Amino acid sequence: MDMEKVNSMDFGEFVDVFGNVIERCPLIAAAVWSQRPFSDLEDLEKHFFALIDALPQSGQEGILRCHPDLAGRELQRGTLTAESQREQSGAGLTSLGADERLRLAELNAQYRARFGFPFVLAARLTDPAAMPRELARRLHCPPAQELRTALGEVKKIGHLRLADLLCVDPSGP
Numbered sequence: 001m002d003m004e005k006v007n008s009m010d011f012g013e014f015v016d017v018f019g020n021v022i023e024r025c026p027l028i029a030a031a032v033w034s035q036r037p038f039s040d041l042e043d044l045e046k047h048f049f050a051l052i053d054a055l056p057q058s059g060q061e062g063i064l065r066c067h068p069d070l071a072g073r074e075l076q077r078g079t080l081t082a083e084s085q086r087e088q089s090g091a092g093l094t095s096l097g098a099d100e101r102l103r104l105a106e107l108n109a110q111y112r113a114r115f116g117f118p119f120v121l122a123a124r125l126t127d128p129a130a131m132p133r134e135l136a137r138r139l140h141c142p143p144a145q146e147l148r149t150a151l152g153e154v155k156k157i158g159h160l161r162l163a164d165l166l167c168v169d170p171s172g173p
């Protein structure tokens with residue numbers, strides 16, 4: 001899809017196409033539409049990310065809470081959004097052994113109890129074997145730092161989803 005096509009979309013079409021760039025937060029795409037036209041992927045994503053940065057902390061935490069757990073129940077049940085399903089299964093999380101799944105579930109629960117939102121990580125950029133280690137590491141970070149780290153992961157996920165939609169190489173020109 002080229003930028004001319006993106007810039008020609010009416011509101012409904014734009015939200016249909018870009019509504020899940022930020023997981024289960026179509027309001028972000030709805031707000032971005034008002035800022036068209038966009039010149040390229042970088043320009044378009046700048047608007048998505050600026051809106052996230054401008055939210056109060058409650059809104060930023062709300063964005064994180066819209067994310068499903070990594071290797072959680074929704075993956076097992078097949079009730080994830082299409083994007084999450086692709087990311088989590090592509091990262092090998094559907095083929096974890098029972099022990100690995102249990103270990104992740106325990107760490108996810110500890111993380112949620114400490115920070116009040118789920119652990120978020122761009123699954124496509126991380127080796128599944130490294131995920132429990134990364135989760136255990138971030139579990140000990142100060143809350144303000146962890147909020148910034150988690151939102152950084154939301155942006156990485158959004159960047160990859162936008163690159164897919166625009167059929168461009170996510171690593172840039």
Ligand SMILES: NC(=O)N[C@H]1NC(=O)NC1=O
Pocket residue numbers: 067068069070083084085087088118119120121122123124157
């Ligand atoms: N919790 C979490 O990180 N979820 C996700 N990460 C990702 O890349 N896709 C997701 O669904």
